[in-house]
Amino acid sequence: MVSSIFNPGRNGVSDWLIQRVSAVVLGLYTLFLLAWFLFNPSPDYYAWAGLFGSFWMKAFTLLALLSIAAHAWVGLWTVATDYIKPAAVRNGFVMFIILALFVFVVWGVQVIWGV
Template identity: 50%
Template sequence: MRVRHSTNLTRNGLTDWIVQRVSAVILAAYTLFIMAFFMCSVDVTYASWTGLFSNLWVKVFTLLTVFSIVAHAWIGMWTVFTDYVKSTAVRAFLQIGLFVILFFYFFTAVLAVWAV
């Protein structure tokens, strides 16, 4: 049985692999950045947190990280679904559900980061 590649991210296994590795590096870098902020801050307050996120580069880094989470999750779950869910209808339902969740997550993050 051949699995159609209409719902993977890049239609190329090597590119998907590279996207997952790059997204993992971005996620690790962001985790280290946030950990360093907490470790270097004497008292994390609302003012210090909003001060951090008032920087354009922090907003861009945060959205790049959120996009990396979405891409990483999509590729990983697409792989799991195509490997373990043999029913096309069930796999399509799961992929649509995952798409809706990731879409909601991404745009909620955009609104949270760029809120006035």
């Protein structure tokens, strides 16, 4: 078993739960957007801006963004620990993933909330 400083105090059950909960959130978000497009067959800028201008949609989008980051983190950490054997390469890959996900979330928050 690989012990890592990047996954302290967690076990497979918590990783499994994070994957499943984040997948459900992303599935609900996708279904909502598909339904919205189904009932708005030719949306214009104002309809799209009205949808994403509401607080509940911003919150739902933020939840989806955090779910993507959590889902990606667990998946990529698992792949890294299973398939990248040299510790230096694995740790470099994991650090790159942490940085990329951090930038992704910060940028997403700026886009969603206009910060």
